[in-house]
Amino acid sequence: MIHQQITIINKLGLHARASAKLVGVTSRHGCSIEIGSAGKMVDAKSIMSVMLLAAAQGTVLDLKVSGDGAQQAFDEVSQLINNYFDEGE
């Protein structure tokens, strides 16, 4: 299992469109992907669950990935978040 922290850096945070993009990436993978913070980890393949986090810019989240292809999934999710969800800011 991969377990690392990742910071939400885009200006608007995990709003609806960013959450949809995240789910677009996570749902392509068969492994288990959870995101959140201690005590509030959610299924990163469910857009409603991801929006529940209300993660604003600067929020540090835990990312837990396990199962087949975990490293690939982790890399893709990290890249999306670290690339500001392709929003440019």
Add this chain to the structure above:
Amino acid sequence: MNISDILTPERTFADLKCASKKRTLESISHWLGDQMSEFDGKELFNALINREKLGSTGFGDGIAIPHCRLDSCTQVTGALIRLAKAVDFDAIDAQPVDLLFVLLVPLEATDEHLQILATLAGSFGNAYARPLMQRPCTKLLSHKYQKTGMLYGYSW
């Protein structure tokens, strides 16, 4: 923030009849524009449609949260609509949509926007909320709300 802070009985509508996603957003936009002087129905429709072009707000399980940021919006405003018949909404799970929460947000309200999305996700994700909202609306709040307001008393 609570749903009741942004939703009023007047801004709920049960069994709206619309044949498509576009018509649905159009009807809702004009309905809200007629009710609230600060919003222009056509402007609202354009803003909502433009947001949909970036990706559908049909988030699965028949639920959509169409939303947009508006210059003319001074406080977060919500509207809850149930359709008489579900329409194709290009939803993330490809299921048709029959329950919509429309959200109008001021341009700069970033954190507030996230909080209200989380509240909505929590409410819609709640296994109890959806059956309640789908229940036949036999108990009306008052005669005035025979069409509008029906969903309000049940929902949150």
